Amino acid sequence: MNILEVNHLKKYYATQKAVDDISFTVAPGSIFGLLGPNGAGKTTLIRMITGIFYPDSGEILFNGKKFHPQNDAVHIGYMPEERGLYKKMKIGEQAVYLAQLKGLSRMDAMRKVKEWFVKFNMESWWGKKVEDLSKGMGQKLQFVTTVLHEPKLIILDEPFSGLDPVNSNLIKDEIYQLAKRGSSIIFSTHRMEQVEEICDHIILVNKGQKILDGTVHNVKQQFKENLFSVKLDRQPESLQSPAFELIGRLEGELIVKINEGNKPNDVLQHFMQQQCNIMAFHEILPSLSDIFIKLVEGTPLSRQFEPITA
Amino acid sequence: MKKIWLIIKREYLSRVKKKTFILSTFLTPLLFAGILFAVIMITVKSVSTDKFAVRDSSGFFKDKLQSSKVIAFDFNDSIDHQNFAARGYTGILYTPGTAINNSDSFKIFSKKNLGVVASDRIRDQITKAIENHLLDSLYQINLTTLDSVRQQARSAQISNIILEGDNKTKQGNSQIAYWIGYAAAFLIYITLFIYGTMVMRGVMEEKMNRIAEVMVSSVKPFQLMIGKIVGIGAVGITQFLMWIVLVFVFTTVINSFIPPEILQQVQEGGNQLPGNNTQANEAIVGLAKAGVQLSTVNIPLIVGCFLFYFLFGYLFYASLFAAVGSAVNEDPQDAQSLMLPVTMPIIFGIIIMMNAIINPTSPMAVWTSIIPFFSPIVMMARLPFGVPGTVAWWELVVSMLSLIGGFLFTTWLSARIYRTGILLYGKKATWKELMKWAFRSS
Numbered sequence: 001m002n003i004l005e006v007n008h009l010k011k012y013y014a015t016q017k018a019v020d021d022i023s024f025t026v027a028p029g030s031i032f033g034l035l036g037p038n039g040a041g042k043t044t045l046i047r048m049i050t051g052i053f054y055p056d057s058g059e060i061l062f063n064g065k066k067f068h069p070q071n072d073a074v075h076i077g078y079m080p081e082e083r084g085l086y087k088k089m090k091i092g093e094q095a096v097y098l099a100q101l102k103g104l105s106r107m108d109a110m111r112k113v114k115e116w117f118v119k120f121n122m123e124s125w126w127g128k129k130v131e132d133l134s135k136g137m138g139q140k141l142q143f144v145t146t147v148l149h150e151p152k153l154i155i156l157d158e159p160f161s162g163l164d165p166v167n168s169n170l171i172k173d174e175i176y177q178l179a180k181r182g183s184s185i186i187f188s189t190h191r192m193e194q195v196e197e198i199c200d201h202i203i204l205v206n207k208g209q210k211i212l213d214g215t216v217h218n219v220k221q222q223f224k225e226n227l228f229s230v231k232l233d234r235q236p237e238s239l240q241s242p243a244f245e246l247i248g249r250l251e252g253e254l255i256v257k258i259n260e261g262n263k264p265n266d267v268l269q270h271f272m273q274q275q276c277n278i279m280a281f282h283e284i285l286p287s288l289s290d291i292f293i294k295l296v297e298g299t300p301l302s303r304q305f306e307p308i309t310a
Numbered sequence: 311m312k313k314i315w316l317i318i319k320r321e322y323l324s325r326v327k328k329k330t331f332i333l334s335t336f337l338t339p340l341l342f343a344g345i346l347f348a349v350i351m352i353t354v355k356s357v358s359t360d361k362f363a364v365r366d367s368s369g370f371f372k373d374k375l376q377s378s379k380v381i382a383f384d385f386n387d388s389i390d391h392q393n394f395a396a397r398g399y400t401g402i403l404y405t406p407g408t409a410i411n412n413s414d415s416f417k418i419f420s421k422k423n424l425g426v427v428a429s430d431r432i433r434d435q436i437t438k439a440i441e442n443h444l445l446d447s448l449y450q451i452n453l454t455t456l457d458s459v460r461q462q463a464r465s466a467q468i469s470n471i472i473l474e475g476d477n478k479t480k481q482g483n484s485q486i487a488y489w490i491g492y493a494a495a496f497l498i499y500i501t502l503f504i505y506g507t508m509v510m511r512g513v514m515e516e517k518m519n520r521i522a523e524v525m526v527s528s529v530k531p532f533q534l535m536i537g538k539i540v541g542i543g544a545v546g547i548t549q550f551l552m553w554i555v556l557v558f559v560f561t562t563v564i565n566s567f568i569p570p571e572i573l574q575q576v577q578e579g580g581n582q583l584p585g586n587n588t589q590a591n592e593a594i595v596g597l598a599k600a601g602v603q604l605s606t607v608n609i610p611l612i613v614g615c616f617l618f619y620f621l622f623g624y625l626f627y628a629s630l631f632a633a634v635g636s637a638v639n640e641d642p643q644d645a646q647s648l649m650l651p652v653t654m655p656i657i658f659g660i661i662i663m664m665n666a667i668i669n670p671t672s673p674m675a676v677w678t679s680i681i682p683f684f685s686p687i688v689m690m691a692r693l694p695f696g697v698p699g700t701v702a703w704w705e706l707v708v709s710m711l712s713l714i715g716g717f718l719f720t721t722w723l724s725a726r727i728y729r730t731g732i733l734l735y736g737k738k739a740t741w742k743e744l745m746k747w748a749f750r751s752s
Contacts, residue, residue: 047733050527051527052523052526052527052733070530073527073528073529076527078523078524078527079524080520080523080524082520082523083520084516084519084520084521084522084523084524084525085519085521085524086324086515086519086521087515087519088324089320089324097316097320098524098528100316101313101316101317101525101528101529102528145524
């Protein structure tokens with residue numbers, strides 16, 4: 001059973017179709033990437049999933065049942081893109097307070113906060129105020145307050161912004177750990193290399209509509225351009241073949257595009273006939289970044305306001 | 311419900327625990343007392359005795375011009391208008407027909423202009439001396455008899471306004487009611503502003519720190535708003551209760567210094583007091599009088615109503631302030647223009663109050679003390695004049711009910727504005743947009 005199932009979700013504002021008929025599912029224990037350019041409708045989508053906004057139409061199923069914001073809030077952890085904490089409040093108290101608002105008893109909240117503070121080396125911060133923290137420290141605190149109540153669904157909007165590589169890895173490891181323990185994670189970002197590294201499944205949203213849905217592997221296969229890299233021990237005499245076209249050279253390797261109807265073996269044969277030894281041969285899959293740009297390119301960088309007539 | 315309670319607790323404790331709260335609670339009354347004390351001290355200290363030399367060749371005024379704290383008369387023929395200053399006199403008074411004074415008028419020579427108090431006092435003394443002389447010489451009236459007659463006449467002037475209840479009569483005192491009403495109305499006015507803007511700033515802080523989004527994923531916007539309003543309101547009530555206790559302790563201590571026989575005398579309305587009229591005695595009598603006058607006002611009713619009107623007036627306006635706070639963006643300047651429609655009625659209230667307190671039963675005073683926008687201020691000004699008398703019971707009940715109803719309405723309205731505004735970033739909203747958020751369906 002999927003932890004989250006979103007069916008035909010719509011949310012229209014006065015001048016924009018913020019979310020226009022989006023459906024997707026999130027499997028338990030998976031890390032789900034929600035991608036899209038600025039203003040694609042990601043935040044609106046997330047706000048509906050977290051119960052902050054009501055959708056105009058469509059339904060959200062949480063854990064197989066109709067999503068009920070008040071009751072299910074305890075099972076959701078949400079870390080918005082714009083960080084928010086009470087500046088004047090002491091850090092320990094603040095973490096306990098936010099956990100209590102999620103429904104934990106004071107005792108449980110205290111215990112969990114202490115555990116996490118130890119894990120993240122934050123014990124000495126307890127009596128400090130948020131305004132004394134650096135941006136990265138605030139980020140860590142925000143992450144702790146998001147996952148403290150062991151939610152089934154964790155929604156992270158750009159969780160690594162402002163973190164150094166060491167702390168990024170710390171958080172990344174925690175994300176893996178949480179997924180391993182059965183939490184599902186929705187991960188919204190623009191940083192494609194992180195998505196490739198972390199996510200199992202992605203969807204790409206543009207102009208309020210879903211334009212891509214699949215596992216990272218499948219998506220790459222879907223968008224591959226039959227590019228291969230060939231490494232030879234010496235320069236071949238001929239690079240002309242009906243089987244492929246030479247696209248370029250990269251550090252002594254040849255980048256070739258195999259023509260329709262041909263197979264990698266045809267390429268290898270061409271070089272072997274010329275008495276070249278093949279040192280390496282592998283497929284070049286497009287990066288998610290390339291796919292992202294390819295799909296989103298051509299649409300205006302920021303969404304235009306348009307009157308809605310639906 | 312548990313979540314609202316958590317929010318209330320945080321809002322309350324985070325403010326009450328602050329050092330500034332403790333300081334302002336104890337320092338504000340001290341500050342007021344200090345200012346009052348300073349004003350009195352300056353007035354008392356600045357009274358200096360002006361010595362006047364009197365040249366009176368007829369001997370008519372000798373012993374008839376009475377010296378007082380302000381003016382001292384000195385009959386000394388060795389002083390004239392050339393050397394009075396050198397001899398330490400403020401001025402010299404020539405009666406008609408003496409030395410250089412040939413006219414019929416009295417002449418005073420001085421180095422500087424005489425103050426109003428001094429010249430009035432001198433004129434009074436001269437008039438009285440002449441009057442006494444005429445009464446004595448023309449009608450052969452004994453002056454000591456005359457003094458006692460005057461004393462009697464003066465004591466008869468003390469009149470008490472009697473207010474009729476059902477069967478009871480009670481001493482009324484419009485003077486004391488006026489001051490209590492004025493003070494209570496002003497206190498409500500100031501606190502509405504202080505605590506209202508405190509709510510607004512709190513909401514703005516939550517919106518600008520973007521904590522609102524985190525909070526709203528755990529609690530309903532309404533819970534967040536109500537929690538904040540109630541929490542801050544509780545801070546206000548705490549402060550008032552502490553002040554009431556402080557005042558109670560203070561007055562008890564003061565009262566313990568007033569000897570019971572003086573208190574009794576004052577209560578009986580007597581003016582003649584036992585013992586010599588020293589200054590200390592006068593002060594005690596003054597305090598005792600103040601105490602007796604205060605007892606003509608129904609203090610528990612006033613305090614109870616004050617807390618009610620503070621609380622519900624605050625609740626009425628606080629949600630509006632919260633709505634304004636939710637609509638403001640980064641620029642605090644925006645708050646000013648959005649706040650205007652909320653602060654205007656409060657300012658109108660205080661203007662109406664100044665009129666209503668002079669004429670507490672005028673139709674305008676009665677009706678504005680029922681309209682929730684003004685009632686906390688105007689009703690508090692009218693209440694000390696007496697409840698079944700000046701303010702009818704039905705007026706008080708209708709006023710309270712309409713304030714409660716008004717509070718429910720503004721909270722409902724504001725909650726609808728708040729839940730949209732708190733998550734909306736970008737340009738500041740106009741009142742037109744706020745109304746659209748409030749009244750659209752869904």
